[in-house]
Amino acid sequence: MLTKTMDPAKVLKVVGTSPVRPDGVPKVTGQAVYGADTILPGMIWGKILRSPHAHARIKSIDTSKAAALPGVKAIVTGADLPDHKFEYVGPERVAVNYWHMTRNILAREKVLYEGHAIAAVAATTPAIAQQALDLIHVDYEILPHVIDVDEAMKPGAPLLFEDMITRGIEPAPTTPSNIAKRLEFSVGDLAKGFAEADEVVEMSFTTAAVHQGYIEPHSCVARYGADGQCELWSASQGHFVVRAYTAKLLGMDIGSLLVHPAEIGGGFGGKTVVYVEPVAVALSKKSGLPVKIMMSREDVLKATGPTSGASMTVKIGVTKAGKIVAADSTFKFQAGAFPGSPVMNGAMCAYACYDIPNSRAVGYDVVSNRPKSAAYRAPGSPISAFGVESVLDILAKKIGMDPLELRYKNAVSAGSPTAWGPKHAHDGFKETIEALMKHPSYKIPLGKNQGRGVASGFWFNGGGESAATLHVNEDGSVVVATGSMDVGGSRASMALMAAETLGIPYDKVRSTVADTASIGYNHVTGGSRVTYATGIAVVQACNTVIEDMRGRAALTWDVSIDDVIWEDGHAKLVAGHAGDHAPLSLAAIAAKRAVTGGPIVAEAAVNAGGMAPGFSTQFYDVEVDPETGHTKILRVVAAQDVGRAIHHDYCEGQIQGGVVQGIGWALNEEYVYDKEGHLSNAGFLDYRIPVASDLPHIDVVMVEVPNPNHPFGAKGVGEVNIVPPMAAIANAIEQATGKRMTSLPMSPPKVLAAIDG
Amino acid sequence: MTAAHIVLTSGFSRRYTNGVKEFDIDATNVRGLLKAMDQLYPGLAEILEEETAIAIDGELHEVVYTQVLRPGCEVFFIPRIEGG
Numbered sequence: 001m002l003t004k005t006m007d008p009a010k011v012l013k014v015v016g017t018s019p020v021r022p023d024g025v026p027k028v029t030g031q032a033v034y035g036a037d038t039i040l041p042g043m044i045w046g047k048i049l050r051s052p053h054a055h056a057r058i059k060s061i062d063t064s065k066a067a068a069l070p071g072v073k074a075i076v077t078g079a080d081l082p083d084h085k086f087e088y089v090g091p092e093r094v095a096v097n098y099w100h101m102t103r104n105i106l107a108r109e110k111v112l113y114e115g116h117a118i119a120a121v122a123a124t125t126p127a128i129a130q131q132a133l134d135l136i137h138v139d140y141e142i143l144p145h146v147i148d149v150d151e152a153m154k155p156g157a158p159l160l161f162e163d164m165i166t167r168g169i170e171p172a173p174t175t176p177s178n179i180a181k182r183l184e185f186s187v188g189d190l191a192k193g194f195a196e197a198d199e200v201v202e203m204s205f206t207t208a209a210v211h212q213g214y215i216e217p218h219s220c221v222a223r224y225g226a227d228g229q230c231e232l233w234s235a236s237q238g239h240f241v242v243r244a245y246t247a248k249l250l251g252m253d254i255g256s257l258l259v260h261p262a263e264i265g266g267g268f269g270g271k272t273v274v275y276v277e278p279v280a281v282a283l284s285k286k287s288g289l290p291v292k293i294m295m296s297r298e299d300v301l302k303a304t305g306p307t308s309g310a311s312m313t314v315k316i317g318v319t320k321a322g323k324i325v326a327a328d329s330t331f332k333f334q335a336g337a338f339p340g341s342p343v344m345n346g347a348m349c350a351y352a353c354y355d356i357p358n359s360r361a362v363g364y365d366v367v368s369n370r371p372k373s374a375a376y377r378a379p380g381s382p383i384s385a386f387g388v389e390s391v392l393d394i395l396a397k398k399i400g401m402d403p404l405e406l407r408y409k410n411a412v413s414a415g416s417p418t419a420w421g422p423k424h425a426h427d428g429f430k431e432t433i434e435a436l437m438k439h440p441s442y443k444i445p446l447g448k449n450q451g452r453g454v455a456s457g458f459w460f461n462g463g464g465e466s467a468a469t470l471h472v473n474e475d476g477s478v479v480v481a482t483g484s485m486d487v488g489g490s491r492a493s494m495a496l497m498a499a500e501t502l503g504i505p506y507d508k509v510r511s512t513v514a515d516t517a518s519i520g521y522n523h524v525t526g527g528s529r530v531t532y533a534t535g536i537a538v539v540q541a542c543n544t545v546i547e548d549m550r551g552r553a554a555l556t557w558d559v560s561i562d563d564v565i566w567e568d569g570h571a572k573l574v575a576g577h578a579g580d581h582a583p584l585s586l587a588a589i590a591a592k593r594a595v596t597g598g599p600i601v602a603e604a605a606v607n608a609g610g611m612a613p614g615f616s617t618q619f620y621d622v623e624v625d626p627e628t629g630h631t632k633i634l635r636v637v638a639a640q641d642v643g644r645a646i647h648h649d650y651c652e653g654q655i656q657g658g659v660v661q662g663i664g665w666a667l668n669e670e671y672v673y674d675k676e677g678h679l680s681n682a683g684f685l686d687y688r689i690p691v692a693s694d695l696p697h698i699d700v701v702m703v704e705v706p707n708p709n710h711p712f713g714a715k716g717v718g719e720v721n722i723v724p725p726m727a728a729i730a731n732a733i734e735q736a737t738g739k740r741m742t743s744l745p746m747s748p749p750k751v752l753a754a755i756d757g
Numbered sequence: 758m759t760a761a762h763i764v765l766t767s768g769f770s771r772r773y774t775n776g777v778k779e780f781d782i783d784a785t786n787v788r789g790l791l792k793a794m795d796q797l798y799p800g801l802a803e804i805l806e807e808e809t810a811i812a813i814d815g816e817l818h819e820v821v822y823t824q825v826l827r828p829g830c831e832v833f834f835i836p837r838i839e840g841g
Binding site: 090168170183184344345348414415420421422423424425426460462463464465527607608609610611709 | 764766767768771807808812814815816817818819821824831833835836837838
């Protein structure tokens with residue numbers, strides 16, 4: 001329920017500081033247990049056979065020779081998993097179709113991309129498992145393939161699904177295509193809006209599919225007992241969702257599957273789905289032994305979800321005075337081999353920063369012979385922003401207006417309309433623009449071959465279901481447990497919020513992530529929801545404990561609970577109360593827990609709404625080498641509304657991390673396919689993510705416009721920072737070279753070709 | 758009781774309410790709202806619960822029965838968003 005819980009006048013002692021994270025020492029000393037580190041007695045090794053073809057019909061799979069190999073304990077194919085009804089379940093953007101999902105886990109009728117899993121073997125050693133894979137014979141009928149999204153949409157393109165009819169078009173098409181869905185958001189009168197414009201720019205853009213680039217490949221260990229009870233150790237962004245998907249795919253009761261959250265080596269959205277977990281459970285069930293599966297980097301790049309590449313056309317009209325009067329765009333997103341790109345998000349976010357009276361955003365979700373796309377930081381928003389924010393830059397030049405000024409003149413605030421219906425309820429965007437306008441670096445003169453580009457971005461942020469428990473130990477220390485996987489430092493932020501609420505030092509709080517049998521449901525760590533939603537649950541649990549403490553103090557003092565307040569970690573008598581009792585600390589009350597009623601425990605569960613969106617505005621100074629086309633990032637200033645920073649340094653780190661990933665997306669990262677549809681750069685040597693030497697210091701400006709719906713005013717900080725970089729860098733390159741880059745990545749060969757062209 | 762003003766997306770209204778996009782419904786919380794809409798269009802409540810989020814005067818929420826509706830508030834049912 002929405003309650004205005006924040007007191008903006010309250011002076012905070014712990015929230016907003018930057019203590020060492022609880023998981024820091026284990027991680028830097030190598031003691032942290034990641035998914036690949038779990039070893040169980042009797043454990044055997046699973047490996048997965050993957051398709052060498054981009055598109056082929058599976059005529060038969062012969063596993064007999066592999067099964068006969070000594071040391072092989074189990075083999076599974078798609079036929080060993082229960083099939084599922086063809087239906088879309090759940091919210092439209094993330095609608096799950098288990099008919100599709102089970103075919104992505106292990107192919108059935110067809111393989112749809114190079115690297116598509118076909119069969120899995122569990123053996124006593126990894127070498128034997130690999131040897132067994134080589135003995136599996138798959139008889140393929142190779143089919144024509146299609147990689148590019150525009151090619152996939154053409155009539156006559158090879159069809160991944162011969163019966164797929166585009167959803168969202170009425171009347172429904174009568175012929176199948178690779179277009180899984182069409183959607184549209186529109187407001188106002190486009191013709192009227194463009195008629196009012198003094199300048200109109202229409203331009204087409206493409207973006208490349210890019211991987212989240214998490215350092216830790218997917219891995220898990222499964223143990224399926226003879227009693228039908230199963231345990232799974234998995235690194236993911238949500239062990240409850242891993243449990244739900246795995247149980248559903250295998251036809252298990254959810255209660256029979258316990259998922260332990262391993263430490264996670266990065267996710268960025270890519271670990272909100274399952275790949276190896278159902279396979280490991282199936283192999284363990286069949287073999288009767290614990291099974292570990294670890295992906296290689298090549299597996300990760302070939303078979304797990306990148307975010308979509310896209311093709312788009314953006315048309316925007318503006319008056320000479322700088323009012324954006326109309327916008328009309330079409331976004332075509334690669335879904336990968338199964339429907340489900342973030343095109344809806346892209347269409348909804350495209351104009352969300354701006355008050356535009358007439359707009360339309362049309363989206364297409366298109367399948368092609370690539371791995372199924374997965375979420376990646378603010379999924380969809382960075383893609384549409386590349387087009388929209390590039391066109392705005394061109395328009396600003398045409399009307400002779402500073403690009404920040406143009407954005408400021410059209411910036412949304414609370415009460416501004418959105419293209420998808422409701423009004424904005426929160427401020428925060430204008431403040432990010434003002435922060436850059438005032439920033440001294442924005443005035444630094446540029447040299448030869450140098451340019452400065454700005455761009456802005458929007459992301460919804462998240463709320464949703466979270467649970468937390470709080471235990472007060474007998475010495476007054478506190479344990480906070482949640483079911484939210486700690487991807488970006490949430491254990492620290494939960495401890496900070498608990499310490500602040502209880503009035504105790506940060507180091508008296510131990511913050512943990514509990515397994516699926518030890519706490520209530522928590523949705524994934526994604527969408528920038530945990531500090532908000534799980535934070536609310538933690539604070540509610542703390543407040544329940546405070547009430548309990550007040551009651552116990554009242555019992556000890558023989559007074560009414562109404563005569564007891566909680567202040568600075570102590571129960572105190574209200575001012576003016578007759579009596580002489582020294583304040584009781586949390587530790588003092590905890591020491592008498594037995595006689596005052598037993599263990600001091602609280603739990604809270606929420607389905608949190610009222611989250612506020614994230615806005616970011618950034619500028620980049622670049623220098624382009626006219627001889628090589630190489631773009632050097634000289635300076636980055638990234639302003640973002642964080643609501644209120646709970647852990648100051650981690651907020652800064654989130655923003656810097658998003659910027660770095662955006663720089664990679666802008667300048668280098670792409671999937672390179674050969675003519676046969678094989679991925680040519682499935683490794684970090686050839687799929688080039690940014691390294692420290694590519695980067696300048698990233699100057700972060702945290703704007704704090706608190707969200708009154710959160711106890712401390714927090715807004716999600718993990719996503720919106722990746723939205724502006726690609727367009728901002730393109731805008732900077734244009735200023736440096738006079739050439740407009742419309743295709744990502746803006747790698748040296750492309751920039752050089754533009755300069756020479 | 759003062760009515761809340763309800764708005765559906767074009768897609769939802771086309772599929773489920775014969776194209777009617779806007780309603781005024783007397784309800785003090787989301788449960789009451791869904792119940793009233795389900796009486797108008799049987800089965801709609803379950804679809805809205807499953808597939809949408811709501812924006813109440815612009816504030817985004819999951820569909821939660823106990824969510825209070827301020828008299829005269831504007832309620833949009835919009836597609837639910839998930840992130841990375």
